[in-house]
Amino acid sequence: MRNHHISHFRDIHVHAATVQEWNQDYSQLTAGLAESSLMQLTTARCHVFREQINQRVVQRGVAPRGKMCFAVPISVPGSTRMQGREVDDSSLFFLQGGEEFMFHMPMGMELLSITFEREWFEQALAQTASASEISRLLRQPVIRVSAQRFTQARLRLLAVLSLAEVDDELDSVREQGLERALLGELLQLLTDPACDKQQRSPSSTRSFIVEKCHRLTTAEMINVPSVNELCQRLQVSRRTVQNSFRSVAETTPLNYLRSVRLNGVRRTLMCTLASHLSIGDVAAQWGFYHLSHFAEEYQALFAELPSHTPRASIPVCARA
Incomplete structure (x- = not known):
């Protein structure tokens, strides 16, 4: 069963509290009326949200327990830090379920977050040829990937979600197809030869x-x-x-x-x-x-x- 909705807010605290499963607070740092949008889609094994906020905010909280949490920046219009690491629009974010985090989000940034059930994700990962390498890579909160490959994956992810948004009758078969498509894009990014599996990005x-x-x-x-x-x-x-x-x-x-x-x-x-x-x-x-x-x-x-x-x-x- 799918739950999908789009919301618009004029308060970042209401926005933060509306994001399902996430225990987090947003603090607005720049002056002015806050305006934001939030799209959420929930399936049996996946939760997706896409957010954009017109003010600079710092997000602080705990990632949902029992999950594997990824985020794909759609636009990075200013200084951005995830877990103390500087990021750009070719950086994939990752958090383990239950992990505390701090994220500095610049004015106007748009972010796509995709959270999977841990057990299901690990089963899919075990079927890849480089499961152990990917597991080591996922110790990092910021993963640098090929800029060209990331741009292509981002477009495909957004296209998949656009189709889901207009499909009001998403049955179990199509829902599972959506989940596999989202997971497949992220696993392809992590297994791509251009992605250095030994990378480490220490906090500044x-x-x-x-x-x-x-x-x-x-x-x-x-x-x-x-x-x-x-x-x-x-x-x-x-x-x-x-x-x-x-x-x-x-x-x-x-x-x-x-x-x-x-x-x-x-x-x-x-x-x-x-x-x-x-x-x-x-x-x-x-x-x-x-x-x-x-x-x-x-x-x-x-x-x-x-x-x-x-x-x-x-x-x-x-x-x-």
């Missing part, structure tokens, strides 16, 4: 610095460390931190870390009752104590005052 120092600052800031929300304090903890210069954020996220450390905390406020507001938590209480939870300054910064980032952000109609738990 700059990405490590940004990720560490991100984690320290969200772990200590009330006593938020300053940029100078982060420099001292990481034992690096302020210029090194500045250059790291410019390279990885195309912004300053101050703007990045403040934006991440403002996104935390927004998520908390949207999933709590106004009668349970005031805007001031939520802001304080995330280290904002001057309400007038906080409201200005919030509006500048989201094009909306915090008082206009929809609150939950029933109490739910927010993810930090």
Whole structure:
């Protein structure tokens, strides 16, 4: 049985929560109204989603357990990092089920994600001539493939999905054909002779610095460390931190870390009752104590005052 739908959003947190099976948070880093699209298709052994967001976001979460998760960039219009690795439009992304991840997505990027049931994927992999080589290759979160081969595979993948989108009566036979077509394209990329099976792409120092600052800031929300304090903890210069954020996220450390905390406020507001938590209480939870300054910064980032952000109609738990 197939489940297929296309959605459009004006809030990245609703967008992130709508992606089936994925436990993740998106944080908007660039200012302005967010506009995004999300196509999802679910079959018995596969989940596909295609997303595009007009703002720069950082995605953080855990890949679905019991799955093998691939992503194909359709367009890469700016600095992009997956698990600390710099990527381009000839990079295949891969995550093991249950693996934590951080992904820096530039403004306007479009991404196609394909997730397979692990057992089914491994059975298909075992039937290939280079199963052991591919298994070693899949220890990498970013896999470089032939640019020409990748372009051709991307076009075929999109064509397969376009046909599925217009077929409202996808029976079990055609559904299995769709699954095999998606899996076959990815396996062909990995077994292609032009794909170096020994490649290794270590995480960059700059990405490590940004990720560490991100984690320290969200772990200590009330006593938020300053940029100078982060420099001292990481034992690096302020210029090194500045250059790291410019390279990885195309912004300053101050703007990045403040934006991440403002996104935390927004998520908390949207999933709590106004009668349970005031805007001031939520802001304080995330280290904002001057309400007038906080409201200005919030509006500048989201094009909306915090008082206009929809609150939950029933109490739910927010993810930090």
